[in-house]
Amino acid sequence: MSSAAPREETPDSNADDGSPSRAPGPGDRLCARVACGAPAVATLTADYGGSVMAVGPLSPERTPPALDLCPKHRDRLTPPAGWTLVRHDPGREPQEFSQ
Numbered sequence: 001m002s003s004a005a006p007r008e009e010t011p012d013s014n015a016d017d018g019s020p021s022r023a024p025g026p027g028d029r030l031c032a033r034v035a036c037g038a039p040a041v042a043t044l045t046a047d048y049g050g051s052v053m054a055v056g057p058l059s060p061e062r063t064p065p066a067l068d069l070c071p072k073h074r075d076r077l078t079p080p081a082g083w084t085l086v087r088h089d090p091g092r093e094p095q096e097f098s099q
């Protein structure tokens with residue numbers, strides 16, 4: 001007589017591996033404006049050579065010269081005198097400048 005003991009199911013061991021790769025998500029980056037602190041949704045870059053500012057969707061990587069902006073400050077953005085502001089709307093074909 002062999003009593004076939006049912007195999008006990010082992011509960012899943014807690015996968016306690018520190019988060020492998022953490023992708024930046026919304027809320028991870030904050031508006032660069034002082035005393036704002038709202039989640040950033042857009043990234044502003046400036047081409048000082050061509051006096052062109054470009055604002056578009058939040059860049060996947062934080063690049064030092066670029067500023068992250070919340071929707072409010074993105075919409076309120078006005079270029080300095082002599083500068084051109086280019087808005088890259090999500091869903092639209094982004095414009096590229098040469099130079």
Ligand SMILES: [Zn+2]
Pocket residue numbers: 031032033036037038069070071072073
């Ligand atoms: Zn802001």
